Amino acid sequence: MASSGTVCTRSITISHSVAFRAALNWNADSLSVIRRFLSHQPQGLTQLDGQGNTILHFLALDGNANALKQLFEDRLLTNQDLRSRNSRGDTVLHEAARFGKRDVAEMILEKEKDLLSARNHLGETPLYTAAACGTEAVFDLLQVNVGREEVILTRNDGCTVLHAAVTREHYSELL
Numbered sequence: 001m002a003s004s005g006t007v008c009t010r011s012i013t014i015s016h017s018v019a020f021r022a023a024l025n026w027n028a029d030s031l032s033v034i035r036r037f038l039s040h041q042p043q044g045l046t047q048l049d050g051q052g053n054t055i056l057h058f059l060a061l062d063g064n065a066n067a068l069k070q071l072f073e074d075r076l077l078t079n080q081d082l083r084s085r086n087s088r089g090d091t092v093l094h095e096a097a098r099f100g101k102r103d104v105a106e107m108i109l110e111k112e113k114d115l116l117s118a119r120n121h122l123g124e125t126p127l128y129t130a131a132a133c134g135t136e137a138v139f140d141l142l143q144v145n146v147g148r149e150e151v152i153l154t155r156n157d158g159c160t161v162l163h164a165a166v167t168r169e170h171y172s173e174l175l
Helices: 016-024 030-040 042-046 055-062 065-073 079-083 092-098 102-111 113-117 126-133 136-146 161-167
Strands: 006-009 012-015
Touching: 012 016, 012 030, 016 030, 016 055, 030 042, 030 065, 042 055, 055 065, 055 092, 055 102, 065 102, 079 102, 092 102, 092 113, 092 126, 092 136, 102 113, 102 136, 113 126, 113 136, 126 136, 126 161
Parallel strands: none
Antiparallel strands: 006 012
């Protein structure tokens, strides 16, 4: 190991920033780069970018469910890793909800259904985030799994999922 943020393997150096770029700019080599990084530096999932995002946040917002599944199959990810949060307190499921990545949301729910009730710093659940962003397919998926629990439908300030949909003018998609 060259330094705390760099992994050396077969004369290939994989830094934290290289792994992040591989997740952001997905190509044929990205999965192998992330695999090597995580297999030689498992704490790499706790390393954050400037907004507190992990590699998993980037895979979720990009909609890369296949990469997430593969990393689970390789035992480089655990259910606990899905609970990582960025500086806003958003989980990987919040990011999938924000960007309308239904495949990622389904995969996350298979692994860690408790994330449905995870709240960010504003008290927004992934369902609230999907309503606010108008991501209908993810909203439908989360709504079916959540039911009508009041605690999940309301943000810290009392705003509800319906408030979020109306305020952002996404109510027609969600009603």
